[in-house]
Amino acid sequence: MSPQSTLNSSKALEGVHGVHLVPHAPFAMEENFGRSCTGANQTLLMRNIWKQRPACLRPVHCCSLQGDRTLAETVVNVLTSLPFIFLGMQAPRKSWSTKLYANSLIGVGVASSLYHSSRGELRKYLRWADYTMIATTTVCLSRAIRNENPKYLMAASALFLPIQPLMVSVVHTGMMEVAFAKRALTDPDIRMAHNVHKMSSLLGGLLFIADDCFPNTPYIHAAWHLAAAVGVSTCNKLLE
16 A cells, blocks of 8 residues: 555545544654663662662661670670760760760660670660660760751651661761861860870771671670770760
8 A cells, every 4th residue: 555545544534433543653662662671770770779888878687686606795795885874974964965965875885785685586676776876876966066957957867767877877976076176176175085086986997897897706896885985985075
């Protein structure tokens, strides 16, 4: 059939009641297929990127639950958790924010002690409580140091606290470090405390990484407890 006869047939059918002609689009199917493939590739790419996200953006259940394999290691981990309770009891309580921070420090010591002394199915829930309590303390500390924290940031922190406590800890710890460094530049009385804080933070970071890379090495986690406790004790200088 020639193109002219096809055109004539189409014109003839246009006048018939109930007949609706759809324009012929030979490349429509190919375009739709190409779009669907592009969308699938983008989705796959986003999934791969999300799988490669750093540990601080992963849920707590992805974190290692190893450790406390022997009674001696458990005892050491529990004992090195107690300094956080003492630091919380000695922290300044001049305002509502500082009181909240001091109580959260006590909570860190309690949660850590319960986690390290636990066994079985309960252990993973106490691991979540441990990380969440640490994140809560960083939020309380940044609020106690910086009363001008944006409300949206605090609301987002409260939202992500139960599901991404490590990410919340990283954000608010960074804010605290910046505030500490600024204060140390203008206040000579806390420069020594800031120097100790920098060294303990560096050591604590190395021990945290080592604990993750060498989970079968005992007492690394306990050493991290002590380094973190020293760093926390210097932070109390900011609240005096």
